[in-house]
Amino acid sequence: MSANSRLTVAAHALTWIGLYQRRGHEVATSEQIATSVNTNPVVIRRLLAELSKAGLVDSRRGAGAGWMLARGLAAITLLDVYRAVEPGPVFALHRATPDPECVVGHGIGPVMAAVYDDVETALRRELAGTTLEDVLRDVLKAA
Amino acid sequence: MSANSRLTVAAHALTWIGLYQRRGHEVATSEQIATSVNTNPVVIRRLLAELSKAGLVDSRRGAGAGWMLARGLAAITLLDVYRAVEPGPVFALHRATPDPECVVGHGIGPVMAAVYDDVETALRRELAGTTLEDVLRDVLKAA
DNA sequence: TCAGTCGTAACCATAGTTGTTACAGCTACT
DNA sequence: AGTAGCTGTAACAACTATGGTTACGACTGA
DSSP: OOOBOHHHHHHHHHHHHHHHHHTTOSOBOHHHHHHHHTSOHHHHHHHHHHHHHTTSEEEEOSTTOEEEESSOGGGOBHHHHHHHHOOSOSBOOOSSOOOTTSHHHHHHHHHHHHHHHHHHHHHHHHHHTOBHHHHHHHHHHHO | OOOBOHHHHHHHHHHHHHHHHHTTOSOBOHHHHHHHHTSOHHHHHHHHHHHHHTTSEEEEOSTTOEEEESSOGGGOBHHHHHHHHOOSOSBOOOSSOOOTTSHHHHHHHHHHHHHHHHHHHHHHHHHHTOBHHHHHHHHHHHO
């Protein structure tokens, strides 16, 4: 499985913005966030654009521009972030339709789909149990 | 996330071998399985090679060669198959180490790792709850 | 000996992710 | 007005994972 870090980086960016705002700043720039994440500002802007479409952040343009949270850290769960940045499911069915003449080929699709539904539900339940406020608290606790 | 069908195809192949053996045949060939899955025999052999390393199937070479289950369908869970064919975790941490001078950059790695551990545990618990015997039963029920 | 199959290497195509450069558009500030 | 600074997005390259295909040596029952 292609392990991807989109959820990690998105959570990092949002947590960073939250802490920065808590310290009295109105907006955070993609360059500041990129420095903390250790990546390119465009990567951050691309990710924040998806989070913006999902209603998790707002952006301000022009001079003094930047990003701000659309709601508090306590009101954003990792599931919200996951939904915003992960396009597809973890597991997929066959790429090409299996042989419909074969009993297994004909029937296994729905069976696996049901299993994958349960897996996704469990995964989402876990992610829903952690808010970015929890993340920030644990981050500060470890410092 | 790159949705992959390795788990689906592996479960399909094993279930097919199990049913084929139950009908009185000793071994199944990669070509027969590939026909049911609707893919190339080499894809099946590559996947079964991984399942063989994991001790789920055995192969016989020479004339009359093919594949057979190493143990019954009821003794193989989807978690066993998942472990055999999925190399890495679902989520990854940062590709490049975040800024250690930043509180968030320094502390968020372990926090996210803990969350991902819980997610993987939940995912594995779900997969462990279904055996290939369950899969075959549901496949036959739907027919 | 030979036919059939495994085991595996090699190569290509496709797709997703990440990093990078570039540039148009917007707006507070001077 | 003009400008500086940042967003928003396109374009491209590099890398990785997956899947499809061809090829061929290795093995073994008949």
